[in-house]
Amino acid sequence: MNDEALALTPDLLLRERQLVVNGVRLHLVEAGPEDGPLVLLLHGFPEFWRAWERQLGPLARAGFRVVAPDLRGYNLSEKPPGVDAYRVGALQEDVAALIRALGHARARVVGHDWGGIVAWALALRQPEVVERLVILNAPHPAAFRRVARKPAQWRRSWYIFFFQLPWLPERLLPSFGRWALRGTNPRAYTEEERRRYQEAWARPGAATAMINYYRAMLRPRGRRGPEAPTGAGTPPPIRVPTLVLWGERDVALLPELAGGLERWVPGVQVVRFPGASHWVMRDEPVRVNNLLLKFLSDQAGPDFVPSSDP
Template sequence: MADLAGRELVANGVRLHIVEAGPVDGPLVVLLHGFPEFWRAWERQIGPLARAGFRVVAPDLRGYDLSEKPPGVPAYRLSRLREDVAALIHALGYERAHVVGHDWGGIIAWALAIRQPEVVDRLVILNAPHPAAARRMLRLPRQWLRSWYILFFQLPWLPERFLLRSGRKMLRGTNPAAYTPHDRELYQRAWEQPGAATAMINYYRALPRFGNVKGTEVRVPTLVLWGERDVALLPELADGLERWVPDLRVVRFPRASHWVMRDEPVRVNNLLLGFLSA
């Protein structure tokens, strides 16, 4: 992995821990992790991007690991999460950035590109549904069967206990090297940060009340990378996105899981470099 520097900064009134690599004057790439990860979700992508001349910034999203954990469910409404990213870009001294998001990071990235396209240069999404596609697919019983955990996460205290006791079992890709025992230990330590488990699950608790995105059109060049062995999201969620995303390329990974950037890092990295350098 490239030489990394970690520090904290304040964006949108929240203290965020970030990890940086690459030249400070390079084009900015912001890597947004998902649940239940933190910045290390991107450890196989940071080095190649930095060596290619990009300034790479991978934050711990609010509530995760070393970032601030505001109390209460409303603090994790989607509008605030996307405003964190826009403010982070500006706090780093940029007007725009390439934004790459996986899972919850991808949900935030979609919302940012829809609502604040002026801060997004190019968009890359990994296994995260466009909001209109998600609304369409949630009408299908097949998707609800896969999304049962969203209902479970609405319960008090029990989801936190599940995460801390059994969260490691979620981190299983189709590639045996996707997550090592050391990786899982690092994730366990992140979840055990004071207040982290509740903050992470509050993303899901906020979703039914505060998760709507006004608008659907994405007006920036977009690359979608989709692991088709995702146990939580149907492959059809990557179908028909041209309806809302005119400048779009979709690449499917038939043998990859939800954790596509860990299952097939070399191919993912080559696609990222080609797309972001265009």
């Protein structure tokens, strides 16, 4: 597929194309100068590249080469069959291969929700390709294991177990998706944006592929049991500069998941948003954008903003 032009706003023209990486065809949009520092924006469930509509313009205008892919299985990207195709290892390799296919050795990686889980895995397994890391409402794997057994987190994670059922989750995905995309800001999602999401969910094979991310989490893999995002045992420390942005009114994840990360991520900076939901980049786009612009710049130091953790 040749590059195509897509206008997000009157003053922002996106380049739209598809690349085959790690054996899978990924659709992506790109903005900003092609010789600028590469920033990858990785969306989560149940979104696609348009999750970052509020961030693409500001980052591109600041001189970054901003690339927002549809992760495998989503929207216009390829949808490989089978649960094993959606294990974290494969997803992380997609991103590493995409960085190389774009002509870069390293990238500044920003991930939300499942995109954040993939970004954590990338920084743990292939830190040499991550220049800076930003995580939005996605738990570090060790932090999640720490709280996963708490009843309060079980209650918030109910949908993960529901998604293990055959066919029914696919049938109910449109209703679940509309329920899930609820920000604390009434302008978080417009009706036109919600319509575009419904179109993406309705693409052939998309519902099963999206839900297979969760099935792969709990599906045994031979004698090793369910796949952990970074394997068994204590993960190695992440030593790339890392910023965590956390909306504390998240209905799926406990706020404490953003605490105590220094144990696994030395020097991590954590900024909490008390009034924001899981969709923090939609609820508070101006503040999120300002933090991204400062942290992703070459001039940002490790203590560019004080941590809000006690």
